[in-house]
Amino acid sequence: MPVELSHLSAPGPAPAPGDRGTVRLRLDLSYDGTDFHGWATQPGQRTVQGELEEALGRIARVPARITVAGRTDTGVHARGQVCHLDLPRDVLATFPGRSDRSPAEALVTRLAGVLPSDIVVHVAREVDDDFDARFGAQWRRYRYRISDGPAAHDPLRRDVLRHRRPLDVEAMGRASIALLGEHDFLSFCKPREGATTIRELRELRWDRPGEGRADEGLIVATVVADAFCHHMVRSLVGALIGVGEGRRPESWPAQVLAARTRDAATRDGAGSAPMCPPQGLTLDHVAYPPDEELAAWAARARTLRSPLPSAD
Structure with a gap:
């Protein structure tokens, strides 16, 4: 069942990238796409994005909105999918609890406990605000x-x-x-x-x-x-x-x-x-690309290419 976020603490819109009170996280994940209606959230359909955002909402207790490298279709799988999201810094600090793990390491462990078996988040790490999973990809x-x-x-x-x-x-x-x-x-x-x-x-x-x-x-x-x-x-x-x-x-x-x-x-x-x-x-x-080239590469990728001449 989708988690109902309206009653959770700290409700409101997702934090804006670059906000000093937020941290950008990169997630590397895999999934078996057989039983998913593609990546992107769709009403009444089981999707990878929907399952992952629901799991993140349960853990962070704030809405989580994800940007993905590539939206896969119904039935398509992933071994090396990448996405990013922004979370409030004070929320991220609560993830380790009493353990000595980093917040990102703790998030991976906690996601393993709530995600379905056909999705696995392998690694989470803090990245610069210039990182964009979609437009930053080479x-x-x-x-x-x-x-x-x-x-x-x-x-x-x-x-x-x-x-x-x-x-x-x-x-x-x-x-x-x-x-x-x-x-x-x-x-x-x-x-x-x-x-x-x-x-x-x-x-x-x-x-x-x-x-x-x-x-x-x-x-x-x-x-x-x-x-x-x-x-x-x-x-x-x-x-x-x-x-x-x-x-x-x-x-x-x-x-x-x-x-x-x-x-x-x-x-x-x-x-x-x-x-x-x-x-x-x-x-x-x-x-x-390397971290120092992320912002320039993302800006370049957002620029549409000129169309080729019409075919004869």
């Missing part, structure tokens, strides 16, 4: 895992897509090369009003780990970009699965990119990319 890395045959299917893993047909990993890798770099990824995104679909795709690699390696026998896509627009990773993977099955030529993902359209693809022509299911997708890592 790049994000996702991994998409696919099992393309019964020998690799594992009923205990909920972070892998079971695929019925074998996939040609080498062909998928060759087809990925043309997508690297800065492009308008409109054909691979569900655009948000007023937001750009221009992104810099830094890495798109396909591997089938061998015996004794992590993810042995699976197909693993590693996708790195400065940022991702809505559904971008799932659409990249969806387009390349068509190549791996042999239904599409290796040139087809590049044609989809060049089309820059939300119209559906035809049998013979390029259109918007098909989107694969969410369960194979995991947010793996979010990278940040």
Whole structure:
């Protein structure tokens, strides 16, 4: 049940960043997204943000509002998610109780006692007010895992897509090369009003780990970009699965990119990319610049890029 905060001590709006009476905390966390309706709080839905803010409210006994590095969709997992929040300094000082732990260490322990088992906060630490989990990120890395045959299917893993047909990993890798770099990824995104679909795709690699390696026998896509627009990773993977099955030529993902359209693809022509299911997708890592560069990087990230010229 969501905690009712109206009766708790020190009610009121969340503290403003930079307020001398507040402390900014960075939380590093993981979650199994199977039973969540995505990250962002939604009325009547179980979400990661909702569960985490409820747990923080119980512990701090003040409303807690979180800013996250990347909002994940329904069913998407995270191993390296990052968020930040601001709490009153006097509230933070109460967390250790009679122990000799730091307030941040005590918060991690107390969160472990109230969060559901499919969310784990690994580390909490005090950071400078210039730290911004969303706009301060330099790049994000996702991994998409696919099992393309019964020998690799594992009923205990909920972070892998079971695929019925074998996939040609080498062909998928060759087809990925043309997508690297800065492009308008409109054909691979569900655009948000007023937001750009221009992104810099830094890495798109396909591997089938061998015996004794992590993810042995699976197909693993590693996708790195400065940022991702809505559904971008799932659409990249969806387009390349068509190549791996042999239904599409290796040139087809590049044609989809060049089309820059939300119209559906035809049998013979390029259109918007098909989107694969969410369960194979995991947010793996979010990278940040050194502390002294945080403010400048966040200001730069808030500046929208100019749109590319219209496609012919």
